[in-house]
Amino acid sequence: MAQSSFPFGSSQITTEDQWSSYFRMAQVDGVFATSENGTDLKVTASNASTVALAAGEAWVQGTYYSNSASLNVSVPTNSGGGSARNDLIVLRRDPSADATTVQYKTGGTSFPSLTQTLNGTWEIPLARVTVAAGASVVPPSGVTDVRWFVGRPAVFGSSAYRRPPVRGQIHIDNGTDLFVADGTSWNYLGTAEPPGANSYTPVWNAGATIINWGTGSQNIGRYKRISGNLFWVKIQIIPTGNPTAYDDPIQVTLPFPVQGATRELFHVNMTSSNGEKSAIGEAMVFPSESTSKIARIRFPLADGGTFDVSHPEVANWKTNYPVNFRTGDCMTISGVYEIA
Template identity: 45%
Template sequence: MAEFSAPFDESPIATQSQWSRMARRWGLDGVHASDPASTVLKVTGNGSGNVVLAVGEAFVNGFYYLNDAAKNIAVTTNAGSTARIDTVVLRSSMSAKTVRAFYKTGGTSAPTLAADENGDYEMPLAHCTVAAGSSVVTAVNVVDRRWFTGRGAVPGIPGARRPSVRGQLLVEGTDLYVGDGADWRWLASPGVQEGTYTPVWSAGSTALSWGAASTNIGRFQVQGKRATVSIYLVAAANPPANPGPIQASLPPGYPCTPERRATFNWTFTSSNGEGAAVGVATTYPDESTTRITRLRYGTSDGNSASATINAAALLTRQPFNIRPGDVLTIDGSYWLA
């Protein structure tokens, strides 16, 4: 096949097929509407022998379509014994050299749409249910099936936003918003889809080693000012006893906010016959914004209702002697600095 490129002075767009092939790359087929709730090219039924197509514009197979006045489209009589599902379509026809609205009959399900980009190509507007022996379609028997053209995200300047458009994306700086018709709602900010790191462990100010063969994996995800962390540790060595609380580092480059503490869940399972436990892990920003500094579990000084409830820090050998094969996990999220 010979190469082709256009439009140039010596190589113009010469055929409708070339135009269609080029234009359908500019945007998706669909109805031009700022809001799917609009009535642009919407089909309605009123109990007569017609359905009504509202005014509006569309692209179909790269061709432009305009209906500038409400249009009656005749309903084909259902001569069968069961209800029939029909479709109102916009049909682009290479042979007829037009885009026009048509009423297309179906059966117990809607008819198949033509999809020949070099011949007839159809885009649905509505499904219409016609009762057996009838030629009328009421309002409740019309189901909207319009496609809509895509709208790319538009840039915005803080303090100078355009009016909100339902379904429209707005990029302001590096933040993404979506319009609901009344306001712009924040969707996302730059972050990390999925990252991994090797947590650094300590007991107080003393570095902890769980053994060279240990499994020590941290996974994290960042969206906007929120980070989610999951740490999975399988010990391969028995670190010495230390009176300082066990600590684990947060993902490098993502310190927690100094304004508040964050809470995580931790679980411990012993492979050495010492049972299992769950507790709460916490950041203490006044001590460090880069570490989870406390892994706590609930205790009390007795069994009575008046017994004092307290929380003790998990140590390397208290209340469990953490040894090879034991599993410690930490999961939670925190606000970034």
């Protein structure tokens, strides 16, 4: 098997096949257009024996094609029987003719297939045409647009100054965030983040006092973007001491502030290792107090101040109420919330 490479000073591009091989790798085949809804090389019918090909440009296997004005393409009469005929209009690169041209391919009960021979005749589709039995004209409904379009490489830059939002363009903001353009604006598509969740250190407080859970306590914060500005978060504390009893409700910071005035909710589970009951509850963000932390952690209580999930009364969690939260106990908060 012979090896080859070009262009170099001693191995320049000298043939059509080399040119095609070289440039077909730089761009996929298709019509140049700012939108699939544009008229570039679009085929339309108007109850005539011809269909019209609009002006436009295209790329076929490394060769450039241009049509500068509306072009009429003749439609052969369907005189072959009592069934509709399914045809295809293609853009054909033909090296033997030294040209890329529009061609009309007649079919039958099925549409004809594309001819695609590497370094030979290569076709891409523009339109499907259905011609009724015995008909010589095509109504507008008889044409289906099946154009292929050239691709656009992804671009990157700063979110502070993006290029115009050309439809179908992918933009990478700041190296991680993916946006796709719809022709009018840039829309968030996803984020390239490391596998697994990210860590942060939750800060616990009661009023103006930062809570000391004891040296070596397990204070865990984990978060991961789910989609757009939706994040999953998990917070867990296992103390190694018995904090001072505070009158204010316990609060804890989130990795990012919440969106607007939303009262976000989270699931809570408390397990005691000191002979007191376990419980489930919920945590809530009060944006009027703070958008960056959970403001209340609440559990259901019965009349006697003991846990009872069937009773509608609730109590705000404090360091020593409604249980004495201390060494070995575990509090886990998890949920999904919308960041600002």
